[in-house]
Amino acid sequence: MAKAKDMTGSSTVAKINLGQLARDNGTFLALIALIVINMVITPNFLQVQTLYVNLTQVATIAIVAIGMTLVIASGGIDLSVGAVMALSGALAPFVFLSEFGMASPGLALVLSITVALLAGLLCGMFNGWLINQFAIQPIVATLVLFISARGLAQVLTNGNLQVFENPAFEFIGSGRVLGIPFQALMAVVFALILSWVVRRTAYGRYLLAVGGNAKAARLSGISVNRVRLATYAICGVLAGFAGMVVSAINSASDANQTGQLMELDAIAAAVVGGANLMGGKAPIIGALIGAAIIQLVKYTLLANGVHDAVALIAKAVIIILAVYFQFNRAE
Amino acid sequence: MFGMFNRSRDLRTEGVWIAVVLVVIFATLRYDNFMGLYNVQTFFGYNSMFILIALGMALVIMTGGIDLSVGSVVALSSVVAAYTSPYGIEVALPAGLLTGIAAGAINAFLITKMRIVPFIATLAMMLGARGMALVLADNKSVSVDWTSNFTKFGLTRAFGLIPWAVILAALVFLALWIMLERTTLGRRILTIGGNPEAAKLMGVPVNRTLAITYIISGGCAGLAGVILASGFGAGQPLEGLGWELSAIASVVVGGTLLTGGVGSIPATLAGAVLLGLIFNILNFENGLGVISLSAYWQSVIRGGFLLIVVILQSRSGGGLVRRRSTT
Numbered sequence: 001m002a003k004a005k006d007m008t009g010s011s012t013v014a015k016i017n018l019g020q021l022a023r024d025n026g027t028f029l030a031l032i033a034l035i036v037i038n039m040v041i042t043p044n045f046l047q048v049q050t051l052y053v054n055l056t057q058v059a060t061i062a063i064v065a066i067g068m069t070l071v072i073a074s075g076g077i078d079l080s081v082g083a084v085m086a087l088s089g090a091l092a093p094f095v096f097l098s099e100f101g102m103a104s105p106g107l108a109l110v111l112s113i114t115v116a117l118l119a120g121l122l123c124g125m126f127n128g129w130l131i132n133q134f135a136i137q138p139i140v141a142t143l144v145l146f147i148s149a150r151g152l153a154q155v156l157t158n159g160n161l162q163v164f165e166n167p168a169f170e171f172i173g174s175g176r177v178l179g180i181p182f183q184a185l186m187a188v189v190f191a192l193i194l195s196w197v198v199r200r201t202a203y204g205r206y207l208l209a210v211g212g213n214a215k216a217a218r219l220s221g222i223s224v225n226r227v228r229l230a231t232y233a234i235c236g237v238l239a240g241f242a243g244m245v246v247s248a249i250n251s252a253s254d255a256n257q258t259g260q261l262m263e264l265d266a267i268a269a270a271v272v273g274g275a276n277l278m279g280g281k282a283p284i285i286g287a288l289i290g291a292a293i294i295q296l297v298k299y300t301l302l303a304n305g306v307h308d309a310v311a312l313i314a315k316a317v318i319i320i321l322a323v324y325f326q327f328n329r330a331e
Numbered sequence: 332m333f334g335m336f337n338r339s340r341d342l343r344t345e346g347v348w349i350a351v352v353l354v355v356i357f358a359t360l361r362y363d364n365f366m367g368l369y370n371v372q373t374f375f376g377y378n379s380m381f382i383l384i385a386l387g388m389a390l391v392i393m394t395g396g397i398d399l400s401v402g403s404v405v406a407l408s409s410v411v412a413a414y415t416s417p418y419g420i421e422v423a424l425p426a427g428l429l430t431g432i433a434a435g436a437i438n439a440f441l442i443t444k445m446r447i448v449p450f451i452a453t454l455a456m457m458l459g460a461r462g463m464a465l466v467l468a469d470n471k472s473v474s475v476d477w478t479s480n481f482t483k484f485g486l487t488r489a490f491g492l493i494p495w496a497v498i499l500a501a502l503v504f505l506a507l508w509i510m511l512e513r514t515t516l517g518r519r520i521l522t523i524g525g526n527p528e529a530a531k532l533m534g535v536p537v538n539r540t541l542a543i544t545y546i547i548s549g550g551c552a553g554l555a556g557v558i559l560a561s562g563f564g565a566g567q568p569l570e571g572l573g574w575e576l577s578a579i580a581s582v583v584v585g586g587t588l589l590t591g592g593v594g595s596i597p598a599t600l601a602g603a604v605l606l607g608l609i610f611n612i613l614n615f616e617n618g619l620g621v622i623s624l625s626a627y628w629q630s631v632i633r634g635g636f637l638l639i640v641v642i643l644q645s646r647s648g649g650g651l652v653r654r655r656s657t658t
Contacts, residue, residue: 077450079576130638134645137589139397141641143576148634154627264454277448309470312462316455323447 026325027273027289034296042303050299052181056173056249058295059183060085060242064262065269065287066191067235072270073198074231075211075279076131076138080145081239081266083153084123085259089243090153092116093164093253109168117240123149124236128229146263153255163252173248183245187288190238195284204282207231211279268315269294272322293318346644347585347601354608362615370611372494376562378607379500380405380555382600384574385581386507387551389599390544392582393511395524395591396442396449398545400456401552401578402571404434407464408556413473413566416481423481424557431553432546434460439542453545457575464568473566485561496558503551508596520544524591581606584640609636 038045064081071078092112095101101108123145130141175182198204206227209217218224242262247253273290274283297318298311358365384401391398412427434456441452475481484495511517519540522530531537560566579589585602587594613629 130642134642136641136645139579140583140589143580144634144638144641146576146634147637148631151627151630151632151634155625155631159625159627264458267454268458271451277450307466309462309465312458312465314462316457316459316462319451319455319458320441320445320447323451324445 027286027293027322030322031289031293031296034293034300038296038300038303042300045303054292054295054299055181055184057299058291059181059187060245061262061265061269061295062187062288062291063183063190063238063242063245064266065273065291066187066194066284067238068263068266069270069273069275069282069284069287070194070198070207070231071138071235072267072275072277073207073211073279073282074228075214076228076232077142077267077277078124078127078232078235078239079139079142079263080123080127080149081235081242082259082262083146083149084120084236084239085243085246085262086150086153086255087123087156087243088116088120088240089247089258090157090162090253090255091119092169092244093162093166093247094156096166096169097162097164105166105168109166112169113244116244117237120236120238120240120243121233122236123239124233125229127236128232131232132225132228150255150259153258157253157255159256161252161254165251169244170248170251173245173250183249186241186245190241191284191288194234195282198282198284203227203230208280208282211281213280265291265294268319271319274326276326290322347598347605351601351605351608354605354612358608358612358615362612365615372488372492374607374611375497375500376494378603379494379496380558381574381577381581381607382500382603383503383551383555383558384548385578385585385599385603386504386596387548388575388578389582389585389587389594389596390507390511390520391449391548392579392587392589393520393524393591393594394541394544395527396541396544397453397579397589398438398548399450399453399575400434400438400460401548401555402574403457403460403464404431404549404552405556405559405571405574406568407434407460407467408553409560409570410464410468410473410556410566410568412481412557412560413475414467416475416479416560419479420481420484420561423479423560424484424554427557427560428550428553431549431551431556433549434552435546435549436542438549439545442545443538443542449545461568468566468568470568472568475560475564475566477564481561482564485558485564496562499554499558503554504596504600507547511594511596516540516543521592521594524588524593526592577606578603580637583644584637586644606633606636609633 044050064085068078068081092115095112095115096105096108098108101112127138127142127145130136130144131138134141171182173183177185198207206217206222209220209222210224210227214224217227239259239262243258246258269291270287271277271290272293273286273288275281275287294315297314301311301314302308355366364370384405388398388401408427408430411430412423415423415426437459438449438453438456441447441455442449445452447455488494489498511520519530519535522533522535523537523540527537556566556571559570581603582594582599583589583602584605585595585599587599610629610633613632
């Protein structure tokens with residue numbers, strides 16, 4: 001978009017990382033401030049139960065936001081994540097509820113998870129393929145699955161709620177490891193792995209190069225198409241995982257509701273966390289913090305009896321302020 | 332020269348119109364009532380909302396921007412129009428329009444003064460306007476005054492024939508068409524989208540021109556909100572979800588480059604009509620009970636249709652949806 005030059009300048013990768021560090025700390029400070037404010041004004045804030053509620057609500061946003069951060073780092077956007085969540089969330093129960101699934105539950109569980117993640121992978125690869133093969137802009141390319149992937153999930157389930165009872169699968173949504181909600185733990189593990197990947201692997205360097213300047217990346221011998229394909233694929237798999245988490249939390253898959261407006265929350269979390277829509281930076285941990293900030297603001301308002309529509313307005317203000325300050329500091 | 336007729340000779344513009352004509356011929360042959368007065372009136376009456384927001388979106392996209400807030404702005408202005416409906420259409424229409432214009436002006440402020448990229452600025456407005464609509468309407472739909480002439484606007488037709496919403500959309504269409512093809516402002520919009528740096532060097536007032544496009548887009552969404560409230564008898568704070576994406580799809584199908592600089596108002600109209608026709612035909616198929624398409628299959632098919640269109644466009648040599656410099 002028009003402001004490309006103003007936003008990123010022509011900084012080198014090293015410079016971007018330094019700036020990114022500063023910005024990560026800025027968001028982190030905002031999170032600390034929010035927690036302190038809540039300790040003062042929100043009754044019962046410092047309770048384990050409050051922590052659990054927030055952790056379970058934020059985990060799916062965080063997981064999707066990590067993938068979105070990678071896509072944004074490549075200079076793209078993925079509008080299809082919510083619809084992909086619906087598809088994966090519907091597919092997993094579909095497999096273990098089938099006759100075969102009932103007959104051999106152990107194998108069915110593995111197969112369910114595999115199929116759901118595979119669906120996410122294929123959706124992501126489809127996005128990447130469209131963008132590479134036909135040079136279609138990401139926002140248009142991912143609009144295709146945004147429209148039709150949820151439709152597929154609805155066709156699959158006839159639009160009905162698929163209620164199930166499967167303790168092993170439900171563990172993804174309600175299990176705890178060392179007292180910590182499993183899905184929150186997964187979000188952190190995904191974030192740590194991918195931020196290591198971005199910092200330490202060739203793929204990570206290529207990703208930032210592609211996002212910074214695709215033409216230059218191509219000239220320097222990077223296979224831009226492969227990097228992009230991998231990025232959308234990772235984003236799709238993470239969305240698939242988030243879809244399973246939502247189904248597991250509810251012990252039911254709801255193709256109509258799962259992942260609704262998730263693309264916006266994920267983009268918002270990524271951007272508040274320091275991602276720049278012009279590409280070239282991948283603040284993965286920032287996305288975690290961004291998701292936490294958005295969740296905590298919502299919680300603060302609701303816990304203090306504010307009209308829940310006001311939370312939308314608050315989210316809008318946070319996004320604007322985050323981007324505004326991020327931009328000013330970059331200058 | 333920016334001659335209207337030179338530009339409509341453009342292949343991609345013609346492509347969309349040819350598709351529209353083919354689809355209409357197909358549907359006329361297949362369904363008895365397709366060209367019936369009732370279907371045509373309902374089709375254009377309903378689609379006038381989508382046509383309006385697609386036209387505004389087209390201008391924004393021509394500058395290389397995007398407006399994600401239109402769906403929420405439709406909802407917000409429908410609520411405002413419903414609240415002002417007792418004063419009649421002569422108050423409610425300007426009130427709804429001004430609501431949209433105000434939202435567009437805030438978008439413009441965020442983008443030109445605070446220098447926030449359009450995607451994020453209008454994403455925030457999408458959340459903010461939705462929140463405002465819900466707060467104003469207290470989470471409920473707001474019924475309109477049935478005794479005022481506001482309801483008449485939605486339910487009666489000019490000369491007993493043309494829905495007022497269609498007349499409104501047609502006027503906006505003509506105004507924007509002439510503006511884009513014949514005025515300095517139109518030339519500036521395309522110049523900015525083509526190359527913002529060059530436009531600045533040429534002395535084009537970039538910020539002012541950008542601001543105008545977001546205000547027009549907001550205003551179009553505001554009018555769509557007025558049509559929504561008067562046609563359905565209520566201000567609906569939850570309506571318009573995903574409309575921004577339909578509008579973007581219409582603009583893309585109409586051959587406007589998402590990178591800006593190229594685009595046509597008539598082709599955008601054709602794009603919106605084409606997408607509306609697909610929906611209309613699917614409803615006919617359902618009514619005939621031939622394949623009995625569920626609403627779910629309909630969204631799969633609409634996604635598939637969009638896929639075919641963008642692939643065809645990207646292959647038609649013109650590189651319609653081709654990103655410009657990056658690859």
